[in-house]
Amino acid sequence: MKYRDLNIQTQREAPNNARTEGFAFLVRAGYLTRENTPTQLGKVALDHLRELSNVPIFLSQMLLPTIGNEAEVFFPIPSGSIEVVHCSNCNYTERLELARFMKAPLPKEDERPLEKVLTPECHTIEALANFLNIPKEKTAKALMYTRLSDNRFIFVVVRGDVQLSEAKLKQHVGEVRAASVEEIERSGAVAGYASPIGLQEALIVVDDLIPQSQNLVAGANESGYHLRNTNYGRDYSAGMIEDLTQAKAGDTCTNCGNLLSVFATINLATRKNYDFENILLALAETYHDSKGLTLPHPAAPFDVYLMHLPGKELDTRAKAEEIDRILQNAGISVLFDDREERAGVKFNDADLVGPPIRVTVGEKGLKEGMVELKPRKEKENQLVPLEKILEKTISILN
Numbered sequence: 329m330k331y332r333d334l335n336i337q338t339q340r341e342a343p344n345n346a347r348t349e350g351f352a353f354l355v356r357a358g359y360l361t362r363e364n365t366p367t368q369l370g371k372v373a374l375d376h377l378r379e380l381s382n383v384p385i386f387l388s389q390m391l392l393p394t395i396g397n398e399a400e401v402f403f404p405i406p407s408g409s410i411e412v413v414h415c416s417n418c419n420y421t422e423r424l425e426l427a428r429f430m431k432a433p434l435p436k437e438d439e440r441p442l443e444k445v446l447t448p449e450c451h452t453i454e455a456l457a458n459f460l461n462i463p464k465e466k467t468a469k470a471l472m473y474t475r476l477s478d479n480r481f482i483f484v485v486v487r488g489d490v491q492l493s494e495a496k497l498k499q500h501v502g503e504v505r506a507a508s509v510e511e512i513e514r515s516g517a518v519a520g521y522a523s524p525i526g527l528q529e530a531l532i533v534v535d536d537l538i539p540q541s542q543n544l545v546a547g548a549n550e551s552g553y554h555l556r557n558t559n560y561g562r563d564y565s566a567g568m569i570e571d572l573t574q575a576k577a578g579d580t581c582t583n584c585g586n587l588l589s590v591f592a593t594i595n596l597a598t599r600k601n602y603d604f605e606n607i608l609l610a611l612a613e614t615y616h617d618s619k620g621l622t623l624p625h626p627a628a629p630f631d632v633y634l635m636h637l638p639g640k641e642l643d644t645r646a647k648a649e650e651i652d653r654i655l656q657n658a659g660i661s662v663l664f665d666d667r668e669e670r671a672g673v674k675f676n677d678a679d680l681v682g683p684p685i686r687v688t689v690g691e692k693g694l695k696e697g698m699v700e701l702k703p704r705k706e707k708e709n710q711l712v713p714l715e716k717i718l719e720k721t722i723s724i725l726n
């Protein structure tokens with residue numbers, strides 16, 4: 329393809345809205361607009377990826393530092409909107425809201441008798457723990473929902489120091505919404521002071537740490553009061569005991585005991601459904617230097633950036649067109665910079681657009697039957713005899 333046909337617009341400056349270097353270079357190299365829409369060049373790159381994706385090893389061919397599991401492949405990137413838990417030791421990978429981790433129960437205690445305490449203005453776990461001067465893990469946190477399918481009132485209990493994963497809850501009970509004030513009142517619970525003790529008709533669902541935690545402070549279902557020493561089994565029971573806790577960085581991997589990390593990511597694939605725009609961003613993020621993109625073969629939409637430097641005596645353009653044909657006939661994809669531009673402009677654009685090899689046809693070399701070849705990631709040019717250009721290109725690409 330020819331540079332002018334693709335109407336490539338490169339830019340000197342990174343866009344103001346660039347959240348990552350990869351995005352900045354995709355805009356500067358003319359693959360994306362500042363509004364993140366693929367240009368003609370961008371569409372060529374995406375079509376190229378789409379074609380490559382017909383083989384099962386496609387994603388591994390992209391040579392990206394991905395993390396994933398059987399269902400999904402993710403690419404860690406600061407601007408990513410999907411939080412993913414990852415174990416660097418055994419490679420366990422899961423979306424944060426569904427990730428498993430090893431839970432740490434508190435030391436077992438003898439059950440003490442229930443005791444009602446006045447706790448004014450203690451609507452949150454934080455306030456309650458401060459007021460009673462106890463750690464948050466000695467409290468029970470109540471969350472109330474209504475199941476969409478049958479309007480069943482669902483009362484959830486997790487330990488006060490952990491965060492409920494609504495995604496895990498939904499896996500066990502189905503879709504839910506927050507319960508309304510009327511629904512909470514009807515159940516016998518009191519918002520801010522709610523407890524599962526004495527509720528009628530509610531489906532009580534507790535995190536699996538709750539039956540292992542003795543003498544927790546829970547609401548008294550009476551405004552301004554809490555109960556000390558509530559105990560699962562003695563004071564209430566549940567319809568379901570499940571893992572409902574959201575993992576966090578530093579939790580322990582259930583498979584291997586290593587510490588888990590949490591990464592911001594983008595999704596590259598779900599099963600074999602690829603997100604090609606995200607894959608292009610991941611490539612740009614992984615493969616760039618200070619001058620532009622350094623896309624590897626076969627991910628790069630073009631293997632060769634071919635250019636001629638306008639000459640005074642020899643027709644360098646005709647020779648470049650000949651090389652274009654030779655390479656293309658051998659199945660090598662070429663971006664031919666056919667502009668009558670200064671060398672510096674073309675070299676800059678070759679670095680920005682980033683094919684793995686640059687081939688330059690100039691008058692000086694041509695007089696000796698040579699062209700210049702420069703692998704994108706190397707500093708030095710090589711002079712290559714015209715008749716060896718195909719062989720040399722193939723050997724570099726492989």
Ligand SMILES: [Zn+2]
Binds near residue numbers: 583
């Ligand atoms: Zn692990």
